[in-house]
Amino acid sequence: GGSGSSSSSSDSSASGSDSEQSSYKVAMIMSGIITDGGWDQGHYESLKRALESHPKWTMLEPKENTADADAATAAQTYVDQDVDLIIGNGNQFASDWAEVVADAADSHPKVHFLITNTDPTAEMTDYETLDPVETVLPDFKQTGALAGVVAGLMTQTKSIGFIGGMKLPSTITKYSAYLAAAQKIDPSIQGQYNFEAGFTDASLGTNLTQQWIASNNVDVMWGDASAVDNGARQALEAAGADTHFDIAQPIDIVGADQPTVVTSTVTDWMIGQAMDEIESGSFGGGKAITGNMDNGGITLGKFSDKVSQDVQDKIKEYSEQIKAGTFVTDDEVSAIQNTL
Amino acid sequence: MDFMTALPTILKAMTMGAVPILLAALGEVFSERAGLVNIGLEGVMAIGAFVGFAVGKMTGNLWVGLFVAMLAGVLINMLYAFCTVTLCADQVVTGMAINILAPAIALFGYNLFVGSNSANATGDQMASIAIPGLSSIPFIGNAFFNQTLLAYLAFVLVPLVRYFFKHFRAGLSFRSVGENPHAAETLGIDVVRVKYLACIVCGALTAAGGAFLTLCYTPIYTDGIVMGRGFIALATVIFGRWSALGVLGASLLFGFFDGLNVALQAQFQAAPVMFFKMIPYIFTIVALIFFGSKHAGPKANGQPYFREQR
Amino acid sequence: MAELLRMENISKRFGSFYANKNVTFDVQEGEVHTLLGENGAGKSTLMNVLIGLYQPTEGKIFMHGKEVSISSPRVAVGQGIGMVHQHFMLIDDMTGLENIILGDKRHNSPLLQEGEDRKTVEDIMDRYGLEIDLDEKVGDMSIGMQQRVEIMKVLFRGADLLILDEPTAVLTDLEVEGLFDIMRSLTAEGKGIVFISHKMREVMRISDRVTVLRRGETVETLRVADTTEQELADLMIGQKFVENTYEKVTGATKDEFVLQNVSYHPEIKHGGLKDVSLTIHKGEILGVAGIDGNGQTPLAEVVTGLVKPDSGKVIGPDGTEIAVFSPETFIDAGLGNIPEDRNKMGLVGDMTIAENLVLKQTESDQFSLGHGKWLKMGEIHSYAERLREENDIRCTSVDQTARSLSGGNQQKVILARELEGHPKLLVAVYPTRGLDIGATEFIHNQIVAQRDAGCAVLLISADFDEVLKLSDRIVVLFEGQIMGTYPGANPPIKEISLAMAGK
Amino acid sequence: MAKKALSPEERSERRLMILTPVVAVLLALIIGAIIIACLGKNPLEGYAAMIQGSLGDGAKLSKTLERACPLIFTGLCAAFAYKCGVFNLGGEGQFIMGACATATCVLGLGLEGPAGLALGLVAGIVAGAIWGLLPGIMKITRGLNEMITTIMLNYVAMYFMEYIYKNVYSDNGLPKTIAIPQSARLPEVFGTHVGVILAIVLGIFIWYVIFRTSFGFKIRAVGMNPIASRVNGFPVRRLVLLAFILSGAIAGLGGAVELLGKTPYRLADGFGSGFGFDGVAIALIAQLNPIAAIFVAFFFGVLSTGGTMMQSVIGVPTAIVEIIRGLIIIFAVAGMAAVKLPKIKAYVAARQDAKAKKAEVNA
Ligand SMILES: Nc1ncnc2c1ncn2[C@@H]1O[C@H](COP(=O)(O)OP(=O)(O)OP(=O)(O)O)[C@@H](O)[C@H]1O
Ligand SMILES: Nc1ncnc2c1ncn2[C@@H]1O[C@H](COP(=O)(O)OP(=O)(O)OP(=O)(O)O)[C@@H](O)[C@H]1O
Numbered sequence A: 001g002g003s004g005s006s007s008s009s010s011d012s013s014a015s016g017s018d019s020e021q022s023s024y025k026v027a028m029i030m031s032g033i034i035t036d037g038g039w040d041q042g043h044y045e046s047l048k049r050a051l052e053s054h055p056k057w058t059m060l061e062p063k064e065n066t067a068d069a070d071a072a073t074a075a076q077t078y079v080d081q082d083v084d085l086i087i088g089n090g091n092q093f094a095s096d097w098a099e100v101v102a103d104a105a106d107s108h109p110k111v112h113f114l115i116t117n118t119d120p121t122a123e124m125t126d127y128e129t130l131d132p133v134e135t136v137l138p139d140f141k142q143t144g145a146l147a148g149v150v151a152g153l154m155t156q157t158k159s160i161g162f163i164g165g166m167k168l169p170s171t172i173t174k175y176s177a178y179l180a181a182a183q184k185i186d187p188s189i190q191g192q193y194n195f196e197a198g199f200t201d202a203s204l205g206t207n208l209t210q211q212w213i214a215s216n217n218v219d220v221m222w223g224d225a226s227a228v229d230n231g232a233r234q235a236l237e238a239a240g241a242d243t244h245f246d247i248a249q250p251i252d253i254v255g256a257d258q259p260t261v262v263t264s265t266v267t268d269w270m271i272g273q274a275m276d277e278i279e280s281g282s283f284g285g286g287k288a289i290t291g292n293m294d295n296g297g298i299t300l301g302k303f304s305d306k307v308s309q310d311v312q313d314k315i316k317e318y319s320e321q322i323k324a325g326t327f328v329t330d331d332e333v334s335a336i337q338n339t340l
Numbered sequence B: 001m002d003f004m005t006a007l008p009t010i011l012k013a014m015t016m017g018a019v020p021i022l023l024a025a026l027g028e029v030f031s032e033r034a035g036l037v038n039i040g041l042e043g044v045m046a047i048g049a050f051v052g053f054a055v056g057k058m059t060g061n062l063w064v065g066l067f068v069a070m071l072a073g074v075l076i077n078m079l080y081a082f083c084t085v086t087l088c089a090d091q092v093v094t095g096m097a098i099n100i101l102a103p104a105i106a107l108f109g110y111n112l113f114v115g116s117n118s119a120n121a122t123g124d125q126m127a128s129i130a131i132p133g134l135s136s137i138p139f140i141g142n143a144f145f146n147q148t149l150l151a152y153l154a155f156v157l158v159p160l161v162r163y164f165f166k167h168f169r170a171g172l173s174f175r176s177v178g179e180n181p182h183a184a185e186t187l188g189i190d191v192v193r194v195k196y197l198a199c200i201v202c203g204a205l206t207a208a209g210g211a212f213l214t215l216c217y218t219p220i221y222t223d224g225i226v227m228g229r230g231f232i233a234l235a236t237v238i239f240g241r242w243s244a245l246g247v248l249g250a251s252l253l254f255g256f257f258d259g260l261n262v263a264l265q266a267q268f269q270a271a272p273v274m275f276f277k278m279i280p281y282i283f284t285i286v287a288l289i290f291f292g293s294k295h296a297g298p299k300a301n302g303q304p305y306f307r308e309q310r
Numbered sequence C: 001m002a003e004l005l006r007m008e009n010i011s012k013r014f015g016s017f018y019a020n021k022n023v024t025f026d027v028q029e030g031e032v033h034t035l036l037g038e039n040g041a042g043k044s045t046l047m048n049v050l051i052g053l054y055q056p057t058e059g060k061i062f063m064h065g066k067e068v069s070i071s072s073p074r075v076a077v078g079q080g081i082g083m084v085h086q087h088f089m090l091i092d093d094m095t096g097l098e099n100i101i102l103g104d105k106r107h108n109s110p111l112l113q114e115g116e117d118r119k120t121v122e123d124i125m126d127r128y129g130l131e132i133d134l135d136e137k138v139g140d141m142s143i144g145m146q147q148r149v150e151i152m153k154v155l156f157r158g159a160d161l162l163i164l165d166e167p168t169a170v171l172t173d174l175e176v177e178g179l180f181d182i183m184r185s186l187t188a189e190g191k192g193i194v195f196i197s198h199k200m201r202e203v204m205r206i207s208d209r210v211t212v213l214r215r216g217e218t219v220e221t222l223r224v225a226d227t228t229e230q231e232l233a234d235l236m237i238g239q240k241f242v243e244n245t246y247e248k249v250t251g252a253t254k255d256e257f258v259l260q261n262v263s264y265h266p267e268i269k270h271g272g273l274k275d276v277s278l279t280i281h282k283g284e285i286l287g288v289a290g291i292d293g294n295g296q297t298p299l300a301e302v303v304t305g306l307v308k309p310d311s312g313k314v315i316g317p318d319g320t321e322i323a324v325f326s327p328e329t330f331i332d333a334g335l336g337n338i339p340e341d342r343n344k345m346g347l348v349g350d351m352t353i354a355e356n357l358v359l360k361q362t363e364s365d366q367f368s369l370g371h372g373k374w375l376k377m378g379e380i381h382s383y384a385e386r387l388r389e390e391n392d393i394r395c396t397s398v399d400q401t402a403r404s405l406s407g408g409n410q411q412k413v414i415l416a417r418e419l420e421g422h423p424k425l426l427v428a429v430y431p432t433r434g435l436d437i438g439a440t441e442f443i444h445n446q447i448v449a450q451r452d453a454g455c456a457v458l459l460i461s462a463d464f465d466e467v468l469k470l471s472d473r474i475v476v477l478f479e480g481q482i483m484g485t486y487p488g489a490n491p492p493i494k495e496i497s498l499a500m501a502g503k
Numbered sequence D: 001m002a003k004k005a006l007s008p009e010e011r012s013e014r015r016l017m018i019l020t021p022v023v024a025v026l027l028a029l030i031i032g033a034i035i036i037a038c039l040g041k042n043p044l045e046g047y048a049a050m051i052q053g054s055l056g057d058g059a060k061l062s063k064t065l066e067r068a069c070p071l072i073f074t075g076l077c078a079a080f081a082y083k084c085g086v087f088n089l090g091g092e093g094q095f096i097m098g099a100c101a102t103a104t105c106v107l108g109l110g111l112e113g114p115a116g117l118a119l120g121l122v123a124g125i126v127a128g129a130i131w132g133l134l135p136g137i138m139k140i141t142r143g144l145n146e147m148i149t150t151i152m153l154n155y156v157a158m159y160f161m162e163y164i165y166k167n168v169y170s171d172n173g174l175p176k177t178i179a180i181p182q183s184a185r186l187p188e189v190f191g192t193h194v195g196v197i198l199a200i201v202l203g204i205f206i207w208y209v210i211f212r213t214s215f216g217f218k219i220r221a222v223g224m225n226p227i228a229s230r231v232n233g234f235p236v237r238r239l240v241l242l243a244f245i246l247s248g249a250i251a252g253l254g255g256a257v258e259l260l261g262k263t264p265y266r267l268a269d270g271f272g273s274g275f276g277f278d279g280v281a282i283a284l285i286a287q288l289n290p291i292a293a294i295f296v297a298f299f300f301g302v303l304s305t306g307g308t309m310m311q312s313v314i315g316v317p318t319a320i321v322e323i324i325r326g327l328i329i330i331f332a333v334a335g336m337a338a339v340k341l342p343k344i345k346a347y348v349a350a351r352q353d354a355k356a357k358k359a360e361v362n363a
């Protein structure tokens, strides 16, 4: 492994020549693993995409399974190696990193931090300085609405479900937009939700979904809970893959081995944009990079053959409206949000 | 919540949830009957879950996966056996060490196996076999008679284990070793051998319980997939009073409360669900309070056995 | 009569200690051959060698005249040797039948053949008049029936040679009679029996020959017909019988400790107390004689505060009734205790000798500042050194663990601790069990000295000679009841022996 | 204190007992190195990074100390309970409940400044003690094995904490509590929070209590032989219950310190996770000596912070560090048991004899 370089050599390199620097390093820290089939895998794939379009950048071995108690240390080890960009997968890193960021701002001016799924105004109150930090905040209303459109068009029973790993503002927004969009298509649609499933207990996903199928006739699920989504798909498959559908998130996993998945809402974490900013020296200041349908931050993945051409056309049509912000209004979304 | 509509699904969750605990608990019955309290079930289950998943995926044959998982469980449990039987190390401490080491090995294996090849992240599942007729009995049909073969095997194991302890010479020997190893020794029973055998059976069954999680429940392995089921299995053995039937009842009861927890979560969506999640654990404590203490289990349970002791 | 067993020059060493040395011993077909000897003489060790639990350091074993090597209990069973151990080797949680057939390999099938075996067992039961409830859990059986299960285990395996290690210690007279009947019918079939007992009377009745062991060595083998109780006792002890070397106190009158009509689980014949009234006077040793298992343990537990009697009164040294039954109360009232099981109850084996010596006094000003807030380690150490000198405790250092001491020295540690507290009442339960003559002598001297200093002593012992030697007054305990009180000076030995047997 | 004059066997056993954990660590590191080498990475570089990343400079050292701090508390919690023969596996739950009580005290009552700090610490101690008391009562009244009940209570505590940080003191609906206000946090000295010093002082204090007070004397006696303790007049049940309470209190204080002393000063998912079992391992490797436990906990801290560094520098999976930790524990346990085996003892004694004889011959 030659990727690690001693910190003494980078100390001597002048920090004023950022823009001419020929090689950059990026590291990613996550609480799960890169193959979790959900959250962290989505981030990892975003990073790989960004690397393809940024040849100057190289990636260090991602730091997986980072416990809460070790989150700051993990970031610090990359600071010590003068890694140019340290990515934290999720807002749980926001509060853990406050001190590391403050220290690094003084001692390692070349190190930058990108924390995803984080609203800087609400979640970075601990921070003394935001100079080397930015966050990524996808437009969750768009994500939710996209999934809602698909769900609304696919459901036969007029009953759809959602499992979230954690009760985050983003999760609630996603679900609200999801239900609002589905009800736009058919106002009689009912939504079931769970925001506390965690990200590892797949059997919980199975059992929850079974309950909803049996008690509420749910036939379309959208998941935001990594491994738990797998469990949900398990239950859907058991109930009949021809009539029970899943919308995957945040990576595109439509394929032969996923009989229930009809499409995916794909999130790109805009890492490429952060890299551009670093190269040009404009990164930092606690800005939030937005990911949306305009800049490719949010897309709908491939469709399985269970989605008829007719439905696909309709989805395309509604997608345009969502992109333009005309499909569901903010009021409609917050009306649902207020009931949760 | 309409309890009657939710009930069949609760029952289904009950049987599904009971199987891994049942398998591990049956293994632990062998272990404790031979005087070995194995608190490392949690770790052995993790190994079983991972190996079953990985080998099942690699070979494309889930039964090979299960078999190799059981072998791996035996292997890791031999570490426990060597420390506690041969070296007479403290059983609790050794179990704790297994609980730290085994999941780490499983995670490491997972890292190597899946790595950045996410095609390997999802495995295959055993298909459920509905027993014609029986599976359409209202309420319980789907829960009991539409299962994977492994689950049927687990339930069939219960009378077999019971029969073993009641009617096999070896079963009687097992029990005598847990009750009074010195007496067993005077009757020509090889105490050390019985203890090792117990560890082999315990390792295999516990790992099978772990493998059930990935081969029959969900086709993925995640770190922490066992979620305390190993510890619950330990408690199950106590309030199942060290008998196969008792363990079956206890694990079904646990499965029921776990299913109830999910049903409550599914229907009371805005409630603080963590209180539902506590139910199985609190239930375990309450059950122990009522059924746990009177019958104290094998008398020599947990004690190291020195042959030359006076 | 043909020779069944011959053991030649058997020696068995534990560490540097010989439990058996050059023992020669034989059993003929159809005879009862008794092994006689003091505690620790090596009887059980010799039999454990025979049964394959211990490997002899030296010596040869012959069965039916052929030399055999008995490497494990399984080999012994194959040779037709069966043993009923001094401490029962039973599994309480299993039924009688299960205990009997456990580990037996007569059937090739891996399955238990309970039906067939039950028939076999019932046949044997009929043949010898053994009465066993085969379906009752052994833990729920009476001691007598447990014993019969042990015997049945041996018979079931087809033993020609039975070893009965102190089988009568726990039996009632009636049960003893039953046992003797069984033994007689066994010998009538030509089986040989090795019998071990401390009860001279029984030995004289049942045995054909007696071998006396002393300190691990054979003293002599005699025909019962050619000897007397007196001669056997002399041989066993190695000196003339009962030399009363202590002066007996008479006329002590100040009540130090009184039990009035105390009952404790009277329904348990061998583990209860029935309406026991006792007075222990200041400056006097009250000896409790009796066969082991006739209420000695509950009596000791009541007078040390470990259990609360079901009814009756206990009056302490200051003349008031004791209300709270806990060891603390009794210790505060001036109790010194030499408990029955020194390892389990007397010492904390993993603590050092010094720590064990100050076990009860860590809060005293002598050993700590501020009533236990800072232990004076130096003081404790030098105190321990002093007691070690005074009590001749043989150890490398007072900082070694108590567990590593030999039995006699462990007992000396307990005695030193208890006597140093100058108790008003000293309860000594089996104080010299398993100790050699030197240590026994030392303990006896200490107890008498304590009496002379004004302490009231309750001596409970299964060793009749010890009771006779030390007691100023003697009471006899039988099935939880006091059978009578006798003077310690010139005691009516015949009468007391009869009382011990319940007559 | 008087010089201990031990028999040669005891001296050599004691030496072996001290040596075993060291050998266990070395063996585990060697196996770890082999695994790392098999992955095509350089283990020496990795171990160098481990040391550099945990002890490399003052700042790293203080981070390592802060990482070790909760482990010192849970290690002491376990050591104290085991000294009294109580198998408390509930350190994690007690730690968490302590922190929950602290959060309630500071955030719920809105206390700031030293008052909040002091009350927060006290609340942590009390809550930990209560969470320790529960299994104690169950053991004493119903004879329930504390191993199972404490583990079950760990889960209950974990979900209760979830309730606290999601539903009670949630920060803007995020799954974490509001941060402890600056003024109620533990002050810093030498780059670490005062809690580290508190932990070390507590370790020394517990050593003093166990080995130098009459109370500790009784606790030890009860742990080694409850029957003899009862016969000799110790209030065994009370002492056992106290052991439950005090060990819970130690863990509870640990939770309070972790919350008040360490960034992010919030309760969130994963708070305290795994600390209880680590504490058990620490206590056993330290052979239940509280002062040794401080060092072992520090070593675990080094493994944690250094392990993260090693992982990121040479690029091996995180699980390697976990495996090394598991191996250390199992080797230590096996080694210490082996040293006590009669056969091994006899062998050591025989060698001692031989040595003594040789010395005689030479002289
Ligand atoms: N396993 C052993 N290890 C060490 N010493 C032993 C062992 N077994 C017996 N001894 C010692 O050997 C001696 C003889 O013991 P044994 O049990 O044979 O006596 P015994 O004659 O049966 O006495 P009792 O009448 O009390 O039954 C005793 O000093 C005892 O301490
Ligand atoms: N369980 C045991 N395991 C190993 N060795 C033992 C055991 N019990 C006793 N010993 C050792 O066997 C020897 C004899 O033990 P025993 O208890 O009979 O002492 P003893 O010779 O009667 O001593 P004393 O002179 O104090 O009466 C001692 O050296 C003792 O350390």
Ligand SMILES: [Mg+2]
Pocket: C043, C044, C045, C086, C165
């Ligand atoms: Mg004997």
Ligand SMILES: [Mg+2]
Pocket: C040, C407, C408, C434, C435, C436
């Ligand atoms: Mg002796």
